[in-house]
Each structure stands twice: as structure tokens, then as C-alpha cells.
Amino acid sequence: MKFTTLVSATALAVASTAFVGAAQARDQVQVAGSSTVLPYASIVAEAFGENTDFPTPVVESGGSSAGLKRFCEGVGENTIDVANASRKIREKEIKACAEAGVKDIIEVRIGYDGIVFASQKDGPAFVAFQPEDIFNALGAKVLVDGKIVDNPHTKWSDFNKDLPDVEIAAFIPGTKHGTREVFEEKVLAVGCEHTGAMKAMMDAGMSEDDAEDACIDVRADGKSTDIDGDYTETLARIDSNPNGIGVFGLAFYENNTDKLKVATMGGVVPSTASIASGEYPVSRPLFFYVKKAHIGVIPGLKEYAQFFIADEIAGPDGPLAQYGLVSDPELSAVQASVDAEDTMK
Amino acid sequence: MTDSTLTPEANDTSAKAPAPSRSLYALDDLTKKRNAAEKRFQAYGIAAILIGLLFLVVLAYSIISKGIPAFTRTVVQVEFTITQEQFDAAEKELFKTKAYERFFIGALQGQFEESGLNVPFDAKAIERIVGKTGGTIREYFRANPDKLGEPVAFELAASSRVDGYMNGRVTRETMTDSRFLQASDLDIVDALVETEVIKTVFNWNFITGADSGVDNPGGAGIGASVIGSFFMMLVVLFLSLPIGVAASIYLEEFAPQNRFTDLIEVNISNLAAVPSIVFGILGLAVFIQFMHLPQSAPLVGGLVLTLMTLPTIIISTRASLKAVPPSIRDAALGVGASKMQATFHHVLPLAMPGILTGTIIGLAQALGETAPLLLIGMVGFVARGYPDGFIAGFTEPNSAMPAQIYTWAARADFAFYEKAWGGIIVLLVFLLSMNILAIILRRRFERRW
Numbered sequence: 147m148k149f150t151t152l153v154s155a156t157a158l159a160v161a162s163t164a165f166v167g168a169a170q171a172r173d174q175v176q177v178a179g180s181s182t183v184l185p186y187a188s189i190v191a192e193a194f195g196e197n198t199d200f201p202t203p204v205v206e207s208g209g210s211s212a213g214l215k216r217f218c219e220g221v222g223e224n225t226i227d228v229a230n231a232s233r234k235i236r237e238k239e240i241k242a243c244a245e246a247g248v249k250d251i252i253e254v255r256i257g258y259d260g261i262v263f264a265s266q267k268d269g270p271a272f273v274a275f276q277p278e279d280i281f282n283a284l285g286a287k288v289l290v291d292g293k294i295v296d297n298p299h300t301k302w303s304d305f306n307k308d309l310p311d312v313e314i315a316a317f318i319p320g321t322k323h324g325t326r327e328v329f330e331e332k333v334l335a336v337g338c339e340h341t342g343a344m345k346a347m348m349d350a351g352m353s354e355d356d357a358e359d360a361c362i363d364v365r366a367d368g369k370s371t372d373i374d375g376d377y378t379e380t381l382a383r384i385d386s387n388p389n390g391i392g393v394f395g396l397a398f399y400e401n402n403t404d405k406l407k408v409a410t411m412g413g414v415v416p417s418t419a420s421i422a423s424g425e426y427p428v429s430r431p432l433f434f435y436v437k438k439a440h441i442g443v444i445p446g447l448k449e450y451a452q453f454f455i456a457d458e459i460a461g462p463d464g465p466l467a468q469y470g471l472v473s474d475p476e477l478s479a480v481q482a483s484v485d486a487e488d489t490m491k
Numbered sequence: 492m493t494d495s496t497l498t499p500e501a502n503d504t505s506a507k508a509p510a511p512s513r514s515l516y517a518l519d520d521l522t523k524k525r526n527a528a529e530k531r532f533q534a535y536g537i538a539a540i541l542i543g544l545l546f547l548v549v550l551a552y553s554i555i556s557k558g559i560p561a562f563t564r565t566v567v568q569v570e571f572t573i574t575q576e577q578f579d580a581a582e583k584e585l586f587k588t589k590a591y592e593r594f595f596i597g598a599l600q601g602q603f604e605e606s607g608l609n610v611p612f613d614a615k616a617i618e619r620i621v622g623k624t625g626g627t628i629r630e631y632f633r634a635n636p637d638k639l640g641e642p643v644a645f646e647l648a649a650s651s652r653v654d655g656y657m658n659g660r661v662t663r664e665t666m667t668d669s670r671f672l673q674a675s676d677l678d679i680v681d682a683l684v685e686t687e688v689i690k691t692v693f694n695w696n697f698i699t700g701a702d703s704g705v706d707n708p709g710g711a712g713i714g715a716s717v718i719g720s721f722f723m724m725l726v727v728l729f730l731s732l733p734i735g736v737a738a739s740i741y742l743e744e745f746a747p748q749n750r751f752t753d754l755i756e757v758n759i760s761n762l763a764a765v766p767s768i769v770f771g772i773l774g775l776a777v778f779i780q781f782m783h784l785p786q787s788a789p790l791v792g793g794l795v796l797t798l799m800t801l802p803t804i805i806i807s808t809r810a811s812l813k814a815v816p817p818s819i820r821d822a823a824l825g826v827g828a829s830k831m832q833a834t835f836h837h838v839l840p841l842a843m844p845g846i847l848t849g850t851i852i853g854l855a856q857a858l859g860e861t862a863p864l865l866l867i868g869m870v871g872f873v874a875r876g877y878p879d880g881f882i883a884g885f886t887e888p889n890s891a892m893p894a895q896i897y898t899w900a901a902r903a904d905f906a907f908y909e910k911a912w913g914g915i916i917v918l919l920v921f922l923l924s925m926n927i928l929a930i931i932l933r934r935r936f937e938r939r940w
Contacts, residue, residue: 172786176786178868184705193586196629197629202875205873206868223783376901378901378903401904403667458589465589469706
């Protein structure tokens with residue numbers, strides 16, 4: 147029967163391709179993780195493919211937590227080799243990794259990234275923020291007249307006369323992003339402390355830990371929106387909402403200066419220089435994590451890690467700095483630790 | 492109501508009405524009302540179609556107007572020489588392509604000085620004007636070492652801001668805060684446009700190339716992901732067509748009617764409604780984690796999309812088998828054909844047009860699917876370029892068209908947003924041609940039978 151021959155021929159063909167595929171060793175580095183690191187990783191991946199004889203690595207996005215979760219799935223060709231993260235790996239994650247057999251992890255810090263607050267270019271004059279302003283606008287519980295209350299503010303001018311008299315509408319990174327953690331730690335928590343809300347909470351009988359947690363709680367009445375997608379989604383929200391304030395990475399803002407204007411934080415204008423000097427308060431290191439067990443198995447893995455942090459690439463004159471990464475002043479120490487394959491303790 | 496009109500009182504009132512109103516030419520109130528209702532309904536229908544058309548026009552307009560810039564690119568046209576020594580020196584460096592870029596910028600600067608460009612310029616400004624060009628130059632000289640030492644004419648990509656300036660996206664006013672290009676650089680660009688060093692050409696690279704890094708929109712192309720989609724569709728076609736058709740023939744023609752087959756039928760209909768991301772999760776668990784197939788490979792993408800397409804094909808195939816009149820089967824059986832002969836010689840050919848249409852529509856649906864590919868590693872930066880061979884096409888990492896569009900849409904540089912729209916145009920061209928193919932095939936087969 148013609149039909150049955152067709153069926154069996156197809157089945158055979160597919161089975162053989164599947165077999166070839168499975169038998170063929172993976173020859174490219176596989177990376178996943180933070181969408182903040184993704185642009186840098188893609189620049190490096192392209193340059194790595196162009197400048198070496200190794201194939202171009204595959205870089206996926208998905209967020210720091212998602213990337214580290216995949217990283218910790220185990221050792222083997224069908225797991226990723228490198229996880230990008232816009233925050234440090236957590237103890238919990240190291241433990242999960244170890245349980246799945248990923249014991250030796252090499253931590254590589256690639257540089258620093260600034261987090262900026264920007265609004266529509268022609269929108270209201272959001273030009274200068276203090277962490278207190280952001281906390282008063284977005285905190286779940288704030289201090290009003292010496293009392294801790296559910297956030298009553300609806301307009302920026304309600305708590306700071308210098309800010310525009312418009313409705314509060316903020317678009318902040320969702321919880322799966324590493325950026326969120328920095329936003330909570332360096333803006334909300336600081337603002338909470340400065341406004342005295344934290345002290346008031348502790349006076350009211352909260353433990354320090356509970357007060358810290360309460361400080362970084364974001365109001366849930368619709369004034370603040372979590373963005374789980376990329377910065378382009380935040381930009382689209384700002385585009386359609388003249389009063390909106392968005393949280394962006396510095397590099398993203400610099401690529402879109404024709405649509406966005408940036409606000410100072412604590413009186414400092416965000417730039418690679420002010421972040422490198424430490425003046426601009428809201429910045430964080432970016433990392434990638436390498437599975438040591440894959441070095442020597444996946445061709446080009448160590449070379450990729452070394453290439454990423456080479457002076458020519460991640461240094462102050464390299465393409466990463468040009469795109470908006472603040473290069474690490476201690477780059478040579480990082481290079482040495484990658485060369486020696488130092489793992490995390 | 493009808494009862495009340497038959498009551499004597501109602502008859503009385505109608506009897507009082509003047510006789511001419513009974514004429515067929517004069518419409519009574521009820522008829523007028525019904526006619527009006529019909530006209531209204533037609534008007535609603537036309538309005539609905541017009542609204543649909545309006546949306547279509549708006550969509551087509553925005554896609555085309557936003558996507559067209561992706562098909563042109565701004566190039567710097569320049570002739571320059573790279574010597575053997577320069578080549579050797581560049582090859583010794585770690586970041587080789589950067590070295591070639593430096594040679595190029597140096598050559599360009601020399602040329603400007605010679606030609607007496609009447610606007611001030613420096614190496615930094617030239618660096619901002621040209622895009623990432625080192626990769627192209629290196630590739631060329633590695634492939635043609637005999638060209639070292641003689642002048643070679645290059646058309647190299649300008650930076651994305653210059654490209655934006657040429658197609659009207661960037662103006663002097665919007666450049667005020669930018670670190671990537673200064674307003675004064677645009678004077679240089681203007682001067683170079685006049686001397687035809689910078690010009691806009693058709694972007695073949697967009698059609699044939701692979702993805703590029705986020706700082707190099709000029710080098711991005713959709714070609715490699717078209718190939719990725721092609722290999723995925725091959726897998727989908729060669730798996731889902733035979734499996735789908737075999738399953739539906741058995742269910743429709745041979746299977747006994749009992750609870751078990753009923754259960755299968757219900758489940759097939761349910762599967763058709765399952766969100767595609769679920770198949771992605773299944774694919775990750777079964778094909779990658781259990782069967783150890785390679786990540787980011789079109790083979791796995793094709794297998795996942797096969798799962799997604801199968802119910803569509805089975806449902807449409809069964810529908811077209813059902814549409815074949817039973818008299819055909821009876822006639823075949825009556826002259827002594829076996830059940831299988833009746834099915835394969837008579838019923839299946841008659842059902843073929845419907846099966847083909849269903850298959851092509853299913854394939855088109857699979858071609859535009861992104862969600863399941865997210866989970867098997869085909870969405871992201873996959874810039875490996877063309878596969879090394881036919882088998883490698885299935886197993887080497889590659890992206891797919893919708894995945895590539897999704898990736899571009901998320902990038903910071905607005906030039907990639909244009910690329911995304913351009914990619915949508917390419918994808919739509921493929922979808923439209925598949926649908927046209929479906930129509931043509933159906934017409935041909937229908938004429939024969």
C-alpha cells in the first residue's frame with residue numbers, strides 16, 4: 147500500500163533525525179536569564195561568534211529568577227551553561243543547585259547598571275526625586291502626621307509641593323525581575339527610613355524584620371503597576387500615559403532619549419560616570435554564573451566567559467560600556483578568578 | 492396575539508379600513524415594518540463589514556508604513572585597502588572585528604581630509620556615524636585573502652541613528668540628549684549624502700541575514716529564522732499529515748462506535764482548544780528533559796507544533812471524510828471492493844481538497860506560533876546563521892520568524908522596532924502565500940472530481 151509505505155518512511159526519517167540530534171554533542175554555549183543582562187550578553191555573543199571559531203552562543207531571556215532556576219536543574223547537555231542575573235544568586239538557589247548536582251558555580255561580575263526614573267519627554271516636570279518621594283507615592287503604608295496609615299496619596303503634590311500636581315501612576319518592574327529587588331532595597335527601603343516610617347512602625351511594635359518587609363510593600367490600589375515584560379513594555383505604558391513614571395535601566399533610557407526624560411535621584415543625574423563614582427544611589431552589579439562541570443564539555447564555554455570580561459569588551463572603552471554598562475573598576479580581579487575557575491564557596 | 496386578531500372586534504376594525512389598502516401595491520404597516528427591519532439588518536451587516544474592512548486597512552497601513560524602513564538601509568560607501576600587515580595585526584588581537592573597524596574609520600577619515608569635507612569632523616564623530624562594520628570586513632578578507640593590499644569597495648552599514656535620520660525617525664531636535672549621536676554629526680551626514688558617500692539602498696541583508704547584537708540593528712536579518720521556520724514546518728508536515736490522516740480515517744471509517752472512541756473524539760476536540768503554551772511545557776518536559784533532544788532546535792520546535800497542529804488536521808480531515816456521500820462507499824462496496832479499497836480508492840481522493848486545506852491552515856497557524864517556542868529555547872538571541880547542512884538544519888539552534896519578531900520588539904533601540912514590523916511583513920507574505928496555495932490546490936482537485 148502506497149499510504150502505509152509513506153507512513154513508515156516518515157516515521158523512519160523522523161526517528162533517524164531524532165537519533166542524530168540526540169547523538170550529536172552540543173557545540174554552542176547556551177545562556178538564559180536576566181533581561182537586563184540580555185542586551186550585553188547578545189553583544190558579546192555576536193562578537194564571540196565573529197571573533198572566534200566557536201559558534202555564536204544562544205542567549206535566552208526570561209528574568210534572573212527564571213534563568214537561575216533553569217541553571218539549577220542539573221548538569222548535562224540539555225541544561226543551560228550560563229545564567230545571567232541582575233542580582234546575586236540567593237542562598238536558597240545555591241542550595242537548590244547543589245541538590246540537583248550543580249555544585250561548582252563560577253560567579254562572574256560583569257559591571258554595574260543604573261536604575262533610572264523617567265517619564266514622557268513632554269509630560270509633567272518630573273525632574274528631581276528623592277527616595278522619600280518614591281516611597282510616599284508607592285509604599286503600601288506610609289507615615290502621615292506621625293501615624294502609619296494605608297497610603298492616602300493620590301497626587302505627587304500631596305506630599306511634596308515641588309512635584310507636579312498630577313495623579314500618581316508608576317510602572318515598576320515585576321517581582322520576577324532582579325531589578326525589583328534593587329528598587330525595593332535602594333529606593334523604597336531608603337525612603338522608608340528617611341521619612342521615619344520605619345521607626346514609627348518599629349515603635350508601633352513591629353520587629354525590625356517585619357518593618358523592613360512592610361517598608362518595601364508596594365501599594366496595590368492601581369497607582370503602581372508591575373511590569374513583568376521588558377522595558378519596551380514600560381515604555382509603551384509611559385507613551386500612552388503622560389503622567390506615568392517608569393523604572394528603566396540606564397542603557398535603555400539612553401537608547402530612548404528622544405521619548406523619555408530622566409529625573410535625578412537624590413540630586414544626582416544618572417550617567418555612567420555618576421554610577422561608576424558611586425554618587426548615583428540606585429545601581430546594582432550584574433552577574434553571570436557558569437557551571438564549572440560544563441567547562442571542557444561544552445566547547446567554548448570558558449572562552450566565552452573570558453571573552454565577556456576581557457578589557458576590550460567589558461572595559462571602559464569596550465562595546466558594553468558604549469551601550470550603557472558601567473564597567474567594573476575591579477575587572478582584573480574578576481578576570482583572574484575566571485582564569486583560575488574559582489568557584490563560589 | 493394572532494388569536495386576538497381573529498376575534499370579531501379585531502375583524503371589525505380591519506373591515507372598517509378602506510379597501511385599497513388591501514392592494515398588493517400598497518404595503519400594510521406590518522409589511523413595512525418587516526421590510527424596514529430587513530433593511531436595518533442589511534445596514535448592520537454592511538456596517539459590520541465596513542468596520543472589519545476599516546480595521547484591516549488600519550492594520551495593513553500601520554504594518555506597511557512601520558515596516559517599510561526595515562527594507563532599506565543606510566550605507567557608507569567607501570573604497571579602502573587593508574594590507575597584509577594590518578590583517579595579521581588584527582588577527583592577533585582578541586577583539587579582531589574592532590581592529591578592522593578602526594582601519595575602516597581611519598581610511599574614512601583620510602578620505603574626508605583629502606576630499607576637503609567642508610564641515611568639521613573627527614574620528615569620534617565618524618565612529619558615531621558608522622555602525623558595527625568589523626564583522627563584515629573580517630569575513631570578507633578571510634574569504635578573499637588575495638584582495639589584501641588592493642583597494643576594495645565596501646558598502647557598510649551606518650549607525651542606527653543615522654539610518655533613523657535618513658528615514659525621518661530621528662531629527663536634530665530629538666537628538667539633544669543622546670550620547671550616541673550629536674546634532675553636529677548630522678551636518679557631516681548631510682555633507683556625505685551630498686557627495687553620495689552615504690546613501691540608502693535596499694536592505695538585502697534584512698532578507699538573508701541572521702539576528703545581530705542589540706548594538707547592531709544595521710546587521711540584523713530575518714533570513715536565518717525563515718530557514719528555522721522552514722525546517723519546523725517540514726517536521727510538522729511530515730509528522731502531522733500522515734498521523735492526522737491515518738487517525739481520522741480509522742476513526743471515521745473503521746472504528747466501532749463505542750464509549751472508548753467517543754472518549755477519544757471528545758478529547759481530540761478538547762485538545763484543539765488547549766492553549767499553545769501548554770504544548771510548549773509538554774515539549775520541554777518530554778522532548779528536551781526526557782528524550783534529551785537538543786535545545787533551541789527546529790526539530791523540537793517542529794515536534795511541539797506537531798502536537799498543536801494534529802487536532803486541527805484531524806478535525807478538518809474527519810469533516811471532509813464525512814462530507815463524502817455514503818453512496819460512493821456503498822457503490823464501491825457493492826461492486827466488491829474491500830472496505831480499505833473503498834476508502835483509499837474512492838473516499839480519500841474525494842476528501843483530499845478538504846484535507847489539504849485543513850493541513851495548510853494548520854501549518855499556517857503553526858508558522859505564526861511563538862508561545863510554545865519560548866519554553867524550548869527558540870526565543871532569544873539565536874544568531875548562528877544558516878545551518879551547515881540538511882540534517883543540521885533540524886538540530887542546530889535556530890529561531891523562527893514569530894520568535895525573531897518578538898525578540899526584536901523587546902529591544903531598546905527603536906531601529907529594531909522597525910525590524911519587527913518588517914519581519915511581520917515577511918511573515919504575512921508567507922502566510923498569505925500558504926493560504927493562496929490552499930485555495931489553488933482545492934480548486935484544482937475539485938475540478939478533477
